[in-house]
Amino acid sequence: MSDITVVRAGPLTTVQDRGRPGWAHIGVAPSGAMDRDALAFGNRIVGNDPAAAALEATLVGPSLRFRVPALVALTGAESNATVSGHPAAANALVRVAPGEVLELRGLVAGVRAYICVRGGIDAEPALGSRSTDLMGGLGPPPLRDGDALRIGAEPRTPPDPQAEAPTSPPGVPVLRVVAGPREDWFAPGALEALCASTWRVDPASNRIGLRLRGPKLERVNHGELLSEGLVTGAIQVPPSGQPIVLLNDHPTTGGYPVLAAVQSDDVALTAQLGPHSALRFALSP
Amino acid sequence: MSEIDLRRAGDRGALLDLADNGAAVRVARRLSASGRFLDVVPGHRTVLVTWTDDPPHEEILALAAEALAVPDERAPTRTVEIPAGYGGPDLDEVARLCGCSAEEVVSRHLASEYTVAFLGFAPGFGYLVGGDPRLTVPRLDVPRPRVPAGTVAIAGPYSGVYPRESPGGWRLIGATAVTLFDPARTPPALLAAGDAVRFVPE
Numbered sequence: 032m033s034d035i036t037v038v039r040a041g042p043l044t045t046v047q048d049r050g051r052p053g054w055a056h057i058g059v060a061p062s063g064a065m066d067r068d069a070l071a072f073g074n075r076i077v078g079n080d081p082a083a084a085a086l087e088a089t090l091v092g093p094s095l096r097f098r099v100p101a102l103v104a105l106t107g108a109e110s111n112a113t114v115s116g117h118p119a120a121a122n123a124l125v126r127v128a129p130g131e132v133l134e135l136r137g138l139v140a141g142v143r144a145y146i147c148v149r150g151g152i153d154a155e156p157a158l159g160s161r162s163t164d165l166m167g168g169l170g171p172p173p174l175r176d177g178d179a180l181r182i183g184a185e186p187r188t189p190p191d192p193q194a195e196a197p198t199s200p201p202g203v204p205v206l207r208v209v210a211g212p213r214e215d216w217f218a219p220g221a222l223e224a225l226c227a228s229t230w231r232v233d234p235a236s237n238r239i240g241l242r243l244r245g246p247k248l249e250r251v252n253h254g255e256l257l258s259e260g261l262v263t264g265a266i267q268v269p270p271s272g273q274p275i276v277l278l279n280d281h282p283t284t285g286g287y288p289v290l291a292a293v294q295s296d297d298v299a300l301t302a303q304l305g306p307h308s309a310l311r312f313a314l315s316p
Numbered sequence: 317m318s319e320i321d322l323r324r325a326g327d328r329g330a331l332l333d334l335a336d337n338g339a340a341v342r343v344a345r346r347l348s349a350s351g352r353f354l355d356v357v358p359g360h361r362t363v364l365v366t367w368t369d370d371p372p373h374e375e376i377l378a379l380a381a382e383a384l385a386v387p388d389e390r391a392p393t394r395t396v397e398i399p400a401g402y403g404g405p406d407l408d409e410v411a412r413l414c415g416c417s418a419e420e421v422v423s424r425h426l427a428s429e430y431t432v433a434f435l436g437f438a439p440g441f442g443y444l445v446g447g448d449p450r451l452t453v454p455r456l457d458v459p460r461p462r463v464p465a466g467t468v469a470i471a472g473p474y475s476g477v478y479p480r481e482s483p484g485g486w487r488l489i490g491a492t493a494v495t496l497f498d499p500a501r502t503p504p505a506l507l508a509a510g511d512a513v514r515f516v517p518e
């Protein structure tokens with residue numbers, strides 16, 4: 032039985048929850064919502080368990096026909112959403128009646144929107160998570176037009192329409208980084224260059240990695256690094272000298288040297304950065 | 317313990333540089349058995365450790381030292397047999413690169429006992445070392461966009477089996493029907509770092 036029919040999937044809409052950390056030793060990425068604060072906020076509004084899964088839309092939101100009454104919250108990037116043609120407020124409790132269509136459009140003020148439904152999106156969990164892993168092929172595949180989605184069981188906690196919205200500081204985001212583990216593979220000054228420059232997001236970026244454009248980061252060691260484990264947020268530098276920040280669906284091991292790694296709490300600041308957005312890094316002690 | 321070099325990997329991770337893969341496997345097993353960490357990821361000669369709260373650097377170093385104090389005989393390992401049929405699209409090219417016949421490539425590949433050095437690239441993909449050094453071939457210049465699940469492949473010092481259809485730059489010499497990764501199975505991955513692996517004729 033389907034509770035929701037996907038009328039239009041959008042370019043990339045996936046099911047995401049808090050992901051599946053703890054399986055990196057067998058090659059499984061953590062995955063999970065890129066903007067974890069937006070997911071948590073949406074789940075609070077509709078009264079879901081924090082582990083409930085939602086839909087993560089990218090650049091353009093989907094259009095969904097509900098077959099059952101539902102309570103929904105739209106968080107993250109905004110999209111001038113409508114329910115059967117009437118404006119649906121962002122960051123608020125939205126009621127959808129059976130037969131109505133929730134339609135999101137091109138996203139503004141960010142590139143990822145979350146559609147949180149009371150009860151959560153039900154899908155077969157893999158290794159304890161319903162998240163789609165684009166790299167490893169785990170979890171449900173990205174939504175396609177015509178797909179049927181199920182809503183999970185009614186949670187015990189009531190909705191919380193007054194839940195406080197997460198805030199993000201205005202201006203160009205500054206991500207704190209910890210040097211290493213392979214800063215000794217780079218020319219003196221590479222770390223300074225990383226932190227002194229304003230970087231631009233390459234349009235080829237995705238859930239696997241944020242590809243950056245800026246000055247070339249020079250290596251002194253041009254040998255082949257034996258593959259080693261990679262943390263989420265690791266700033267890997269391939270021979271081009273253009274860094275890649277590894278994100279939620281990243282490979283668990285790799286052989287490009289890692290100059291520095293973004294602090295865990297700052298990785299999600301990348302979630303709403305669209306093509307050509309600016310960002311900076313700051314070295315933390 | 318001068319042989320352990322701990323490097324920071326972000327604010328909640330550390331990378332241990334170790335002498336060889338055997339040391340990496342032993343240290344990873346000890347750290348993993350402690351149940352104290354989020355992820356313990358062996359690499360070729362490293363172990364990555366991550367955690368969720370305060371940095372446990374002292375504890376990591378103590379556990380690693382403990383693991384390395386054990387005499388360096390490989391801890392008892394499982395041997396995993398992988399039935400394989402040979403004849404992949406690159407078998408003849410591998411034979412040419414190695415200066416031998418395709419039959420010799422197959423017999424050499426079957427003759428070795430491999431060790432799973434570490435996993436990565438894809439869920440359940442093990443990097444197997446210990447193969448015949450005469451079968452050392454470079455990766456393809458241009459990776460294939462699609463390599464079928466179960467393909468047996470070699471590149472550099474490694475052998476491996478693709479758990480699912482994916483892009484791949486290794487040279488394809490055979491295929492197996494064995495399932496290397498199934499999230500519904502316990503454990504989900506057929507291979508673990510430190511396992512011994514033999515390919516057997518299908």
